[in-house]
Amino acid sequence: MDDQNACHSESKSALSVNSGIEQPVSVDPKAAQRFIGKRKTILSPSEYIDGILTGNRTILSRAITLIESHRHEHAEIGQEIISGCLPHSGKAIRIGITGVPGVGKSSFIEVLGGRLTQEGKKLAVLAIDPSSERSKGSILGDKTRMETLSSDPHAFIRPSPAAGSLGGVARKTRETMILCEAAGFDVIFIETVGVGQSETAVHSMVDFFLLLMLAGAGDELQGIKRGIMEMADTIAITKADGDNVRASELACMEYRSALRLFPPAESGWSPQVISVSARENRGVETLLEIVTDFFNQSRANGFLEKQRKEQSRHWMYTTIQEQLLDGFYRDPQLTHLIREIEKKVMEGQMSSFQGATRLIGEYRKKQEHGH
Numbered sequence: 001m002d003d004q005n006a007c008h009s010e011s012k013s014a015l016s017v018n019s020g021i022e023q024p025v026s027v028d029p030k031a032a033q034r035f036i037g038k039r040k041t042i043l044s045p046s047e048y049i050d051g052i053l054t055g056n057r058t059i060l061s062r063a064i065t066l067i068e069s070h071r072h073e074h075a076e077i078g079q080e081i082i083s084g085c086l087p088h089s090g091k092a093i094r095i096g097i098t099g100v101p102g103v104g105k106s107s108f109i110e111v112l113g114g115r116l117t118q119e120g121k122k123l124a125v126l127a128i129d130p131s132s133e134r135s136k137g138s139i140l141g142d143k144t145r146m147e148t149l150s151s152d153p154h155a156f157i158r159p160s161p162a163a164g165s166l167g168g169v170a171r172k173t174r175e176t177m178i179l180c181e182a183a184g185f186d187v188i189f190i191e192t193v194g195v196g197q198s199e200t201a202v203h204s205m206v207d208f209f210l211l212l213m214l215a216g217a218g219d220e221l222q223g224i225k226r227g228i229m230e231m232a233d234t235i236a237i238t239k240a241d242g243d244n245v246r247a248s249e250l251a252c253m254e255y256r257s258a259l260r261l262f263p264p265a266e267s268g269w270s271p272q273v274i275s276v277s278a279r280e281n282r283g284v285e286t287l288l289e290i291v292t293d294f295f296n297q298s299r300a301n302g303f304l305e306k307q308r309k310e311q312s313r314h315w316m317y318t319t320i321q322e323q324l325l326d327g328f329y330r331d332p333q334l335t336h337l338i339r340e341i342e343k344k345v346m347e348g349q350m351s352s353f354q355g356a357t358r359l360i361g362e363y364r365k366k367q368e369h370g371h
């Protein structure tokens with residue numbers, strides 16, 4: 001996909017703001033994209049790095065656009081920028097937030113984020129939209145999201161990278177997080193939709209994982225995969241206001257007893273269950289206390305450091321897989337052969353193993369000859 005399209009689908013992606021709502025110029029990815037489109041205006045890696053380290057939002061946005069670019073030369077500069085930023089990253093609190101569409105993610109992020117920025121914290125909100133894999137709109141929504149935070153000078157909102165494999169989209173978000181940390185953001189939220197694999201990707205790049213759930217939606221405990229509940233450091237029952245208060249309390253009790261059945265987490269942390277309301281601004285302080293306790297505990301027992309190291313290792317291997325597969329499937333000369341061999345395998349003229357071995361052999365040959 002060319003960068004024009006990347007830009008187009010990005011504008012439809014998660015956390016984007018519809019036309020009519022003014023965005024600060026410094027965070028307008030389209031403007032940065034246009035600017036970068038003119039090749040001569042690309043800065044040197046050290047200029048990007050210096051700009052990021054001094055907290056320049058325009059330069060940060062433009063560097064993120066380079067990371068997200070599908071153009072090889074952009075991606076290369078992007079990697080140099082990441083290397084330069086890496087020693088300055090790691091100081092932020094990284095929080096993952098997930099939940100099904102409509103659970104109240106953006107409303108809660110508005111309230112929680114606003115509370116943090118009022119306190120003077122600098123907050124970056126990033127997203128991983130799994131639907132971007134198919135580039136058909138986004139699950140996180142095209143609707144206006146987080147209007148107040150969008151115009152908050154202490155907040156930086158960046159939509160999900162546009163189309164690509166989930167692994168690729170997630171990697172770019174993780175790299176964006178590194179740049180944001182180097183730019184001095186204190187807190188990073190990474191939002192995703194609780195419908196598939198993307199929670200696992202988010203979980204593998206954050207310190208604290210918050211699962212938002214609805215009360216009174218019937219068989220609550222069956223609606224969500226056990227694996228996702230097991231990842232949660234805190235479950236927050238949303239919309240605990242009006243007629244829904246009682247149902248939220250019941251849901252809290254149910255989840256608490258369900259969580260007791262899980263084996264103890266490696267972190268030594270006992271997951272908490274709370275009820276929150278973005279509408280009535282309830283539960284925010286409790287959540288912040290929980291987050292503080294979590295970080296105090298996991299810093300003290302070494303879990304935070306251990307988990308981050310594990311995550312770096314995980315992303316190295318994930319990136320190897322992503323790049324090998326990408327190189328293989330993107331090779332235009334192989335595409336034809338892949339189809340041919342696939343046909344033979346389907347018709348029983350070749351075994352699956354033989355087909356795979358032949359294709360990998362061809363790919364290796366081409367690599368060796370430098371094609």
Ligand code: GDP
Pocket residue numbers: 099100101102103104105106107108140141238239240241276277278279280
């Ligand atoms: P998302 O899709 O998970 O980001 O959910 P939204 O934040 O867009 O919220 C979905 C719907 O739930 C919207 O109509 C909101 O107005 C409503 N909603 C969000 N938070 C609350 C809340 O705290 N209380 C109530 N009663 N409604 C809420």
